[in-house]
Amino acid sequence: xxxxxxxxxxxxDADKRTLLQTHYLFSKLSPKQIDRLAACIVxxxxxxxxxxxxxxxPGSSLFVVCQGSVKISVPSADGHDAVLNLIGKGDVFxxxxxxxxxxxxxxxxxxxxxxLCVIERRDFLPLVKEEPxxxxxxxxxxxxxxRRTTEQAENLMFLPLPSRLARTLLRxxxxxxxxxERKVAVTQKDLGNIIGMSRESTNRQLRIWEEQEWVRLERxxxxxxxxxxxxxxxxxxxxxxxxxxxxxxxARTRGHxxxxxxxxxxxx
Numbered sequence: 274x275x276x277x278x279x280x281x282x283x284x285x286d287a288d289k290r291t292l293l294q295t296h297y298l299f300s301k302l303s304p305k306q307i308d309r310l311a312a313c314i315v316x317x318x319x320x321x322x323x324x325x326x327x328x329x330x331p332g333s334s335l336f337v338v339c340q341g342s343v344k345i346s347v348p349s350a351d352g353h354d355a356v357l358n359l360i361g362k363g364d365v366f367x368x369x370x371x372x373x374x375x376x377x378x379x380x381x382x383x384x385x386x387x388x389l390c391v392i393e394r395r396d397f398l399p400l401v402k403e404e405p406x407x408x409x410x411x412x413x414x415x416x417x418x419x420r421r422t423t424e425q426a427e428n429l430m431f432l433p434l435p436s437r438l439a440r441t442l443l444r445x446x447x448x449x450x451x452x453x454e455r456k457v458a459v460t461q462k463d464l465g466n467i468i469g470m471s472r473e474s475t476n477r478q479l480r481i482w483e484e485q486e487w488v489r490l491e492r493x494x495x496x497x498x499x500x501x502x503x504x505x506x507x508x509x510x511x512x513x514x515x516x517x518x519x520x521x522x523x524a525r526t527r528g529h530x531x532x533x534x535x536x537x538x539x540x541x
Contacts, residue, residue: 289314292339292390298365298414301406313396319387330377332370333394338362341387342458345379346466356466358421359384359445359459368414371397385458429469432510437468438478439507442488446497455497464495 289311293299302310316339319325325336328347342361346354357379360366370377371394401407428437441464446455459467465475479495482488487499497503 286311289316289390292337296337296363298337298407298410301410302400302404306400306404310392310396310400313392315391317389317391319383319389321383321386323383323387325381325383325389326367326377327380328377332367332373332375332377334367335365335371335392335394335397336367336381337390337392338364338366339388339390341383341385343387344382344384344463346382347379354380354463354466356463357425358418359463359467361447365414368411372411384460384463425467434468434470434474434478435506436509437470438464438475439503441467442495442497443500443503443507446500453498455500457495457497459494461495 290307293302293307293311293314299307299310319341325343326332338361340362342359343366344356345358345360345366346356348354366381367377369375374394401411428440432440442457443455445457445459447457461475461479462472465472468475479488479490482502483490485499485502487497487502489496489498
């Protein structure tokens with residue numbers, strides 16, 4: 274792991290125990306198990322742009338994001354990344370290599386300054402054997418990621434750009450369900466890589482929505498101004514839904530045919 278520095282001393286044992294007691298993956302552990310695992314946790318400070326791990330690296334640790342956001346991607350031969358996910362505070366990554374002991378399956382880069390907790394495989398696996406609840410939570414995490422990957426592939430195959438873009442923005446947005454504005458801390462290049470479109474096409478669609486006052490483009494991020502409008506577009510499978518009137522009514526006058534979904538297998 275290059276570029277990772279030990280977290281300053283303010284990350285005390287009490288902070289580690291609090292993290293474990295409140296995190297969904299570890300909350301079922303006994304006080305004795307919490308203390309044992311807390312003694313093994315190493316805190317790391319990561320600067321924005323730091324490569325945390327690379328595809329093919331030896332996988333021997335699990336990461337918990339305490340602060341900040343990271344990008345998980347797979348590089349291609351031509352230098353373009355396929356962005357699989359952006360994750361933030363409370364999320365975990367590295368669980369695949371942690372469990373099977375094989376090399377990392379993707380690149381992970383910090384897109385903001387981050388605080389991470391690192392748990393080594395040799396310390397984690399004995400707890401998994403002792404506490405079945407952890408194993409079940411790990412299975413839930415893996416299943417959720419598999420479902421998201423399946424959905425992402427389905428969206429790329431069957432949905433037009435506006436629907437893919439709206440769904441991704443809503444999924445990545447920060448904010449309360451009832452809040453008027455939601456922030457998405459992502460570059461347009463990364464956003465385009467997630468939905469399988471060029472930065473130019475992504476920017477063109479965002480500019481259309483900005484004119485409608487549904488989003489606001491900012492440096493290093495996007496602010497959703499109308500969750501309702503994007504939710505409507507996200508549920509549509511026609512191109513015209515991305516260009517509805519400012520009052521929120523659908524613009525179906527372009528006569529774009531509905532897209533039929535081909536029969537396909539699903540890992541449900």
